[in-house]
Structures are given as C-alpha cells and as structure tokens.
Amino acid sequence: MSASENKAATQAAYQAFGAGDLEGAMKDMADDIEWTEAGNSTISGTYRGKDEVARLFMTLASKSFRTEPQHFIADGDHVVVLTRTTADGQSADQADVLTFRGGKVAKFQSATDTALQESIWGKK
Numbered sequence: 001m002s003a004s005e006n007k008a009a010t011q012a013a014y015q016a017f018g019a020g021d022l023e024g025a026m027k028d029m030a031d032d033i034e035w036t037e038a039g040n041s042t043i044s045g046t047y048r049g050k051d052e053v054a055r056l057f058m059t060l061a062s063k064s065f066r067t068e069p070q071h072f073i074a075d076g077d078h079v080v081v082l083t084r085t086t087a088d089g090q091s092a093d094q095a096d097v098l099t100f101r102g103g104k105v106a107k108f109q110s111a112t113d114t115a116l117q118e119s120i121w122g123k124k
Helices: 003-018 022-026 050-061 114-121
Strands: 029-037 045-048 066-075 078-087 090-101 104-111
Touching (some): 003 066, 003 078, 003 090, 003 104, 045 050, 090 114
Parallel strands (some): 029 104
Antiparallel strands (some): 078 090, 090 104
C-alpha cells in the first residue's frame, strides 16, 4: 500500500477505536501483530497477535482510556500518530509508530509518559 493508503487506514482505525468499535480498530492489523507499550507499568511489554492486543484494549477500557490524534504523518510503510491520551482522568502526549506489511499493521510502538503510566496502571 502507499503511504497515503496506510495513513487513511490508520485514521480509520483510530476513529473506530474512539467509537468503541474494536472490530473496526483491529481490521487492518496483521494476525501476528507485535504491539509494544514502553515502560515498567503493568501494561508495559510486547503483545503478540490480535488476541493479546484485544485483551490489552479491554484493560485500557477499564480506566476509560481514550486517544485524541492530533497529527498523522506517513512515510512509506510507517505512520506516526501524535496524539493526546487520557486514562483514569490523567492525560499525556504520546507518539505511536505503526509499521505496515502487506497492507496490514505488523508492528505498533508507543512513546509516552511512562511515569504517568505507572501511576495509572501500577508498576510491574
């Protein structure tokens, strides 16, 4: 897919996630997606496969997690999303990097305030 197609797929996924449509949010994920949350909180780590990512999404929902994308930047197989996330009433800026392979998101990495994540989710 082109950079613009990857960007459009990412925008659609974030919109679906924001609407609580997990099927729509996950439809362009590779079955073997590798999803990495930075830091040392209880949600930090690497999730492999759609089932593990779905369980992460359910955990996020338990703290009323939401993401408000500000910018989508696409270059080839990579899309960077600059977003504002809120969980448990606390907010932080975050950068998400999505890597596409064959039209599907194969890798997701987030860079965020890991100290804030530890205060929300607890430390490992």
